[in-house]
Amino acid sequence: MKSFAYVSARDVPTAVSAIAGSPNAKFLGGGTNLVDLMRGNIEQPDTIVDITRLPLTGVDLLPDGGVRIGALVRNSHLAAHPLIRSRYPVLSQAILLGASAQLRNMATVGGNLLQRTRCLYFYDTAAACNKRAPGSGCDAIGGFNRNHAILGVSDNCLATHPSDMCVALAMLDATVEVESTRGVRRIPMNEFHVLPGDTPHVETSLAADELVTAVELPSVAVAANSRYRKVRDRASYAFALVSVAAALEVTGTTVTQVRLALGGVSAKPWRATKAEEVLLGAPATEESFRQAAAAELAAATARPGNEFKIGLAERTIVAVLRELVTKGDAA
């Protein structure tokens, strides 16, 4: 680990001014990812601005029925919050299927949004990685890419975004509120993370001097019938091969509302808009679910190592939708 300056911020204005003058500064929240990366010399900030004392820890009901979540709310706290459990079960489930209990107790909402990929080559400084060292190449492309992306990939990077929480947020059309010395800005969740293209080291639309202060969830009635399913190599403490966040309303036999997002398949939480289009107004049948899944995955590009993810994503989408039909009936 390289030496760095440590600044502790007491309020948001102090925090954002502390980082404004330091292009190579980082905010420290739960530290569950950043500290690991610093120990591995992958992140080498010269200044750490500790934001854990900022008053961004509320989970509050908004007048329009939405919920505002402070950026420093711990993952475990959010997952257990009655507002989240009752109105957005998908979000609670997604968080609880991520990391381990110890990590969730430390990790913050803002940090979860900004966590880096778990691509094994990104973590190995002896390997080429365009995300870690722009222009150095990508050893994952011809290497071990079983865990890598199949949607929105580029010839420069196959990395996935590792968050479970973000997949649920993408499905829920959350908004990320950010602040800098220039003021407050609101970024729709689905525009917050960006695809790798030619600049895989750029992972979000957040400017270098901006601080995530909150996430807002709109009121989403259909979210009451929602589900997060994570497929992985062991039962806990493993990243998703594929994950699916879905919410479904069926009236009679017709899909009248649907939301779908995928994890483990792209550099961003993948909102499955093509599948949603196919499903909306379609009969709530296995056949429709298959068609919708196939429509979403039609654009997938796989390597031999991760080709299975296409079929796995399709099957998982179908299984989750099927389950939501059954659950909706029961309710």
Added chain:
Amino acid sequence: MIIGKPLDRVDGPAKVTGAAKYAADQHIPGLTHAVLVTSAIARGKIIRIDTGQAARSPGVLSVITHHNGPRFAYQPPKHPWIYGQTHVPLQNDVIYHSGQIVAVVIADTLERARYAATLIQIDYAVETPEISVEANLDKAFIPERGPFNLRYEYRRGDAHGALATAPVRVSGRYRTSMQHHNPMEPTATTAVWDGDHLTLYETTQALAFTRQKTAEMLGVDQKQVRVVSPYLGGGFGAKGYVWPHTFITAAIARSLGRPVKLVLTRAQSYTMHGHRAETVQELSVGATRDGTITAFVHSAVSQTSMLNEVSWEEMDATTQLYACPNAELTRRVVRLNLGTPTPMRAPLSVGGYALESIMDELSHATGVNPLELRLRNYSTHNPENPSQPWGTGKFLRDCYELGAKLFDWPHRLPRPRSTRRDGGWIGVGMATAFHPTYVSAATVSIRMDADGKALVRSATQDIGTGTYTIVTQTVADALGVPAKSVRFELGDTNFAPSAPSIGSRTAASVGTAAHHAGSALKDKVIAIAVADHRSPLYGIPAAQVTAADGQLFHRLDPRRRETYADVLRRHGPVDSEAVWPAAPGISRSYGAVFAEVTVDDATGEVRVTRLVGAFDIGRVLNAKTARSQAIGGMIWGLGTALTEHTIVDEHLGRILTANLSGYLVPVEADVPDVDIAFVDKADPAASDIGAKGVGELASNGATAAIANAVCHATGRRVRDLPITPDKLL
């Protein structure tokens, strides 16, 4: 009797309160800290290594590379046992594998050493590494047997002929993965010189090996080396042999004139002390239509390293477990640019996986129930030596019965893909567990003081298995005193020499020596008492005196009695010592493992929902520690079956999963309640106390039982471990 009882670990309080001092916990005045720099490439040469910046970094005392590396008095041969590997790092510019030691930084604090290590700049001439077993099968060769006398070829009868004429033939090609031991306690060495004498605080499963080989490398007499290792947080084979980081640390401490501590990082533990080799196995079985086996032909290829010829993945289960007149076994190796493999709990387990899988395939082919098939081919004599009956060394039938009853095996539906529950297919499978266990010379000394308390000592190890506890129980019973009157100290070469804790030998070897030392001490005290006119036992024939609860008494007139303390207060301390066995021995442990799995229909995820193991380990010395070992072993088998796989980049030769997030050891959520039963019949042929080994045995069986259950659930046979979801889609 205390033996057999589920006595709590006597070292438990020290461990949970932090009072137990492990190898890296020693506070030594003037201690310095070493940090290793390892090779970024897997094959080639170092053409430049710039240590200038590191050497000038604050707190740095020394930077060692191949230019100024320690020179040693000995070069381990290509069959390096009991060294871990032949290659001695820091001697030249050649790179044999990624993660090889290329520099060492020593500083006054760990943080400063770690930081300075990042400042070393190395340029390499890179060559294309050989990484794949599959791609090198044509270069596979049969190694020499070496001093360990590993067996690579075996034949009896005419296996190919019998296979060709067998009415039923089944063949399978099985692949098992490279795996790592991952003990929780990181490997550590602290080297402290006092003049010409070295004390090593070391994570070792074998004090004597560490002492002998460190002395040999450093060119000093063994008597000048003391090795201390009172507690070990697991080893599983990784700490069994002597690896370079140990003698390099000792050599640096000598030249620096300061004590040096080295603790391997988790990532470094993937390249510094071996791993389980990847294997590709072809196994064929021939049988009559009723399932009577007539032939086994088993050939295996596993990885070895560039300078070593060794394969620890023994496959003797194929030739020793079932009655079968014709058998052939051939094991070959290929050289790869990876570290040297070493035994990992347990050497027979990947061969056993193939054997117990082909048994299941034979069951499908013949329609004979898997359990019945195994009983039909039960061996009462050693198939390799028909004049040798298994006798009291094999109660496998009891294991089958106990396990089948606990699991309710008879009520399974034989047809694959016949049971569904909650979106998944349910399957059950079983397998036999088989492993050799050993005994070799252990010495135990006891001193009883005037207070009647026994201090027991032996230079053995407790690798987490319960040695402290079972020896305490054994000695207490032999003396006829309560367990609290016995204190056992181990883990120091200043004590009487003992066996290494490898090959599941500690309980039987050290336990028996402890029993004899205890009995000898009791006899001595009785002899003193009956000869002492001040004793109430005076004049009684010694054979008529015995002891219980700390009291010596006349068998025929128990009112005539006095305590050990009474005798020793008059006489002074009494010592005894016993060595056992006189010659090394081998026996075999057995078990039957049953598994139930659910395979998710949509995603191919396998979850084990029930696991039952019934084991014949001879006499059970402590019901609790034995049960813990059995559960732990079965979880190892589960990991091999479903999750564990060291991933190596085939172009770079880098281990990509060198941490506990990337290398998937089963977590709590992967493990169902595990039911364990023991036959608990003594095997006097194995050891005088009737005990055999359990640690390695228990990691056999579960892998194949789970794989067989997956096949039963889905109708698909995955012959490539681990069975990850993608293989079942």
